[in-house]
Amino acid sequence: MLSYVIRRLAVAVPTLLAVALLCFLLVHLMPGDPAQAIAGEKATARDVEKVRKQFGLDRPLALQFVEYLRKAVLEGDLGRSWRTRQPVGSELRRTMPATIELATAAMLLATLIGVGAGVLAAVRRGRWWDQVTMIGALAGVSVPVFFLGMLLLMAFGRIFPGGGRTDPAALYELPTQFVLLDALLARRWDMLRDGLAHLVLPACALGTIPMAIIARMTRAALLEVLGKDFVRTARAKGLAEQVVVLRHALRNALIPVLTTVGLQFGSLLAGAVLTETVFGWPGIGSYVVDAIARRDVIALQGGILVIATVFVLINLTVDCLYAVADPRIRLG
Amino acid sequence: MDRRTLRAFRRSPSGLIGLAVVVLFLAIAAADLRLAPHPPGKVSGDAARLAPAAGRWFGTDDLGRDMLSRVVAGARISLSIGVLSVALAVLAGVPLGLIAGYFGGIPDLLISRAVDVVLAFPGILLAMALIFVLGPSTANLALAVAAVNLPAYVRQVRAETLSLREMEFVAASRALGASSGHLLFRVLLPNCLSPILVLATLGIGTAILEAAALGFVGLGIEAGTPEWGTMLAENRALFREAPWTVIAPGAAVSLTVLGFNLLGDGLRDSLDPRGKRG
Numbered sequence: 001m002l003s004y005v006i007r008r009l010a011v012a013v014p015t016l017l018a019v020a021l022l023c024f025l026l027v028h029l030m031p032g033d034p035a036q037a038i039a040g041e042k043a044t045a046r047d048v049e050k051v052r053k054q055f056g057l058d059r060p061l062a063l064q065f066v067e068y069l070r071k072a073v074l075e076g077d078l079g080r081s082w083r084t085r086q087p088v089g090s091e092l093r094r095t096m097p098a099t100i101e102l103a104t105a106a107m108l109l110a111t112l113i114g115v116g117a118g119v120l121a122a123v124r125r126g127r128w129w130d131q132v133t134m135i136g137a138l139a140g141v142s143v144p145v146f147f148l149g150m151l152l153l154m155a156f157g158r159i160f161p162g163g164g165r166t167d168p169a170a171l172y173e174l175p176t177q178f179v180l181l182d183a184l185l186a187r188r189w190d191m192l193r194d195g196l197a198h199l200v201l202p203a204c205a206l207g208t209i210p211m212a213i214i215a216r217m218t219r220a221a222l223l224e225v226l227g228k229d230f231v232r233t234a235r236a237k238g239l240a241e242q243v244v245v246l247r248h249a250l251r252n253a254l255i256p257v258l259t260t261v262g263l264q265f266g267s268l269l270a271g272a273v274l275t276e277t278v279f280g281w282p283g284i285g286s287y288v289v290d291a292i293a294r295r296d297v298i299a300l301q302g303g304i305l306v307i308a309t310v311f312v313l314i315n316l317t318v319d320c321l322y323a324v325a326d327p328r329i330r331l332g
Numbered sequence: 333m334d335r336r337t338l339r340a341f342r343r344s345p346s347g348l349i350g351l352a353v354v355v356l357f358l359a360i361a362a363a364d365l366r367l368a369p370h371p372p373g374k375v376s377g378d379a380a381r382l383a384p385a386a387g388r389w390f391g392t393d394d395l396g397r398d399m400l401s402r403v404v405a406g407a408r409i410s411l412s413i414g415v416l417s418v419a420l421a422v423l424a425g426v427p428l429g430l431i432a433g434y435f436g437g438i439p440d441l442l443i444s445r446a447v448d449v450v451l452a453f454p455g456i457l458l459a460m461a462l463i464f465v466l467g468p469s470t471a472n473l474a475l476a477v478a479a480v481n482l483p484a485y486v487r488q489v490r491a492e493t494l495s496l497r498e499m500e501f502v503a504a505s506r507a508l509g510a511s512s513g514h515l516l517f518r519v520l521l522p523n524c525l526s527p528i529l530v531l532a533t534l535g536i537g538t539a540i541l542e543a544a545a546l547g548f549v550g551l552g553i554e555a556g557t558p559e560w561g562t563m564l565a566e567n568r569a570l571f572r573e574a575p576w577t578v579i580a581p582g583a584a585v586s587l588t589v590l591g592f593n594l595l596g597d598g599l600r601d602s603l604d605p606r607g608k609r610g
Binding site for chain 2: 011014015016018019022023026029030031135138139141142143144145146147150151153154157266267269270273274277278288289292293295297300304307308311312315
């Protein structure tokens with residue numbers, strides 16, 4: 001097991017280095033002078049020179065990269081946004097909890113409904129429920145998440161508030177930056193209700209694609225297992241169909257489903273970029289889109305680095321969990 | 333495609349529906365402005381935010397531009413980007429996959445590691461970074477979407493090649509003195525075509541979605557171009573007062589992508605006799 005984890009880590013580390021290199025190069029690949037790009041379009045020649053010195057842009061690229069890595073890894077220093085003049089690292093730490101909260105809610109929703117719908121579709125294979133679920137699943141991956149968000153706001157915008165994480169008039173204290181967690185810790189049920197109401201629509205929008213993929217995966221995996229001999233044996237023993245499906249078949253079908261769940265969690269971060277824009281959700285996705293609109297390259301660089309790193313780490317965790325669940329992988 | 337496949341495809345209702353939708357949108361894109369009742373960029377202040385009605389079937393946007401004409405004009409843009417980016421990804425990805433799978437060793441290591449790095453980025457984010465650097469244009473949009481989708485083709489073709497390499501007909505060609513180039517492109521490639529076809533069909537749908545997403549965050553083509561994602565972004569603020577301005581382009585993206593997804597699924601089921609059909 002340990003050797004498997006070490007092998008996976010050995011691949012993940014160079015990958016992370018390459019990710020960091022690409023993010024680092026972002027500034028240098030921009031057409032024109034990187035110092036000018038960081039200082040902004042309206043900067044004077046003196047400002048540009050100051051930036052060049054301050055960021056060490058007059059030094060060789062390799063040295064600059066080493067310095068970038070050292071600061072990012074050891075000090076969590078990702079540079080300063082030229083627009084807000086704030087350290088990007090602390091801005092990202094402030095926006096990250098909102099994204100984690102949204103992504104977790106979306107994933108919970110997607111897993112619960114996706115697995116449920118997939119099981120029902122497999123059990124009723126070929127019948128109308130199966131057809132409806134599979135058509136729904138295909139439609140789910142075909143609708144752009146930002147369009148779905150707008151449709152949800154049109155349909156349910158009167159019932160659920162659509163914008164931000166809480167009522168803007170209410171000033172809650174957020175020691176952990178997680179609205180729901182803080183509400184629970186402080187036993188503020190009004191705050192919990194407020195937070196949940198704001199979370200429903202964006203989580204539905206963001207959860208739709210993984211839900212569709214999980215439903216398809218669950219159905220396919222369960223259908224395969226239901227054809228196996230041990231299921232026939234279980235049925236032959238006279239077990240109730242429910243027990244056969246839920247206790248014997250579903251358990252064995254869950255391994256590929258769990259992998260799918262893990263991998264989808266990573267891609268949720270990308271979907272969050274679009275969902276957050278529609279719902280004015282103040283997370284890392286909104287931060288990145290805002291950085292693009294203002295051509296704030298340092299902020300964009302930091303945002304992409306953090307999202308890609310989290311993405312790699314989640315995939316690594318999923319791989320390791322997969323190995324725990326399935327001995328064929330760690331031994332193979 | 334052989335007869336058996338065609339017969340299987342004709343029996344797949346979802347595949348046929350997908351084909352019909354795709355053909356419909358291709359026809360709209362081909363007919364282009366001949367179908368548009370008004371010039372898509374024509375601004376008229378006194379016709380702003382008209383609700384859908386006879387003559388203005390999809391209504392007008394904030395600047396009085398005809399939504400039907402803009403959606404029709406957008407079909408050509410979105411489909412071109414979808415097809416172009418998939419073509420680029422296939423042209424680059426297939427040879428890379430063949431080389432990695434057939435030769436193994438160092439070429440495989442280099443290609444596979446590069447693919448891993450690209451896959452380490454959530455797709456849309458990498459495309460955003462690329463366009464941020466390259467600047468927004470139709471060609472760059474297609475290029476960025478192609479780069480993001482390239483790994484899928486490399487991996488698929490590599491996996492196919494790895495198993496084909498061991499087969500007797502390949503060994504026979506090699507024994508007959510076939511060159512590497514002949515083996516790669518005349519012997520191995522034709523046997524990888526079915527999965528590539530399926531992947532490319534589904535890939536056009538994905539590419540159209542990604543291009544629309546890029547347009548939506550302001551990294552599409554020049555502002556004002558009737559690209560579906562850009563239109564959704566421009567009319568975002570209007571979705572309560574003038575919902576038709578977002579429903580028309582949004583439904584166009586969704587339908588086109590659904591069409592390619594249905595077609596791809598249908599092709600996969602009919603090309604793969606081992607495939608489990610529901």
